[in-house]
Amino acid sequence: QSKDGGRDEFRFYSSNANAQALERLLLANDLRKALDHEEFYLVYQPQIDLDKGQIIGVEALLRWNHPVLGHLSPAQFIPLAEETGLILPIGRWVLLTACRQIRELQQLSGVRLRLAVNLSAKQFRDVGLVSSIRELLADIGLETDLLELEITESTLMDNIDNATRTLHSLREMGLTLAIDDFGTGYSSLSYLHHFPLQRLKVDKTFVRRLSTHPEDSAITEAIIVMAHTMGIKVVAEGIENKQELEFLVSKNCDEAQGFYFSRPLTMSQLTEKIKDNESVQAFCFFAAGDQP
Ligand code: C2E
Ligand code: MG
């Protein structure tokens, strides 16, 4: 084993329980240092308004450039960050960095993009959340109505009373609130009206099954109708093709996000698109004649 490659090989080929426990310990240790070492960065995925055919917001998505393992996706380290409590400082870094970068983009381009940020369960339950967001937005000078927090269905359903209170405090501050990964949990639709939500994000596993599972199209359609009666807008996640888009547009879905429009972009890629008005229009998927 080479001196440098040793730990790597160990990680990739470990199979027994002890080895896996050690691997987690090593990764947790790396995670602890990652903030100080500036190994995190954010990418931004455009959200498209389906009436206007234009980008109206972006979702910030976290990435970790690990010194040995390379670029890691959130699925590879967010659960560990949750368990170790490191999600609190990491989540704070995400909020701060995303708000700062979007504010800069706004000053540079004059475009008011909505910024969506994911909150983990632990962050959502943190008693300091509301006041720390208030201070952060004031410091950065980002309008409160441009920040949207995405909270998963399972986080909200875990403790409905507390969740309702926290959501109301955030809403009073002027933020908008979205329920993420909708359809994957086991929440009853009837609970939705307890929460002051502005947007509901239909999970991509649903979108994926639209063409093959008739019952999923029926459910998706019902979700859209029901959300609209409560004054909630619907965002479809994970749109990968024209068929999915056309179905959702025909069912009056409000917004969409997915590789069909754009993969998550680095800030400099996003800036390039936004700086130039024509490129903003390039996000537009309608044929020129279809535009309102
Ligand atoms: P999410 O919030 O539901 O984010 C959407 C995920 O779907 C992203 O994965 C995005 O890259 C992916 N996606 C978008 N369009 C498509 C598509 O057309 N097809 C497919 N197959 N996938 C698509 P990503 O970036 O790997 O993030 C995964 C999850 O990690 C997120 O799911 C979110 O729950 C969590 N996450 C990401 N960033 C953060 C963060 O800053 N804080 C917290 N707490 N969680 C985060
Ligand atoms: Mg999300």
Ligand code: MG
């Ligand atoms: Mg989601």
Ligand code: MG
């Ligand atoms: Mg519409």
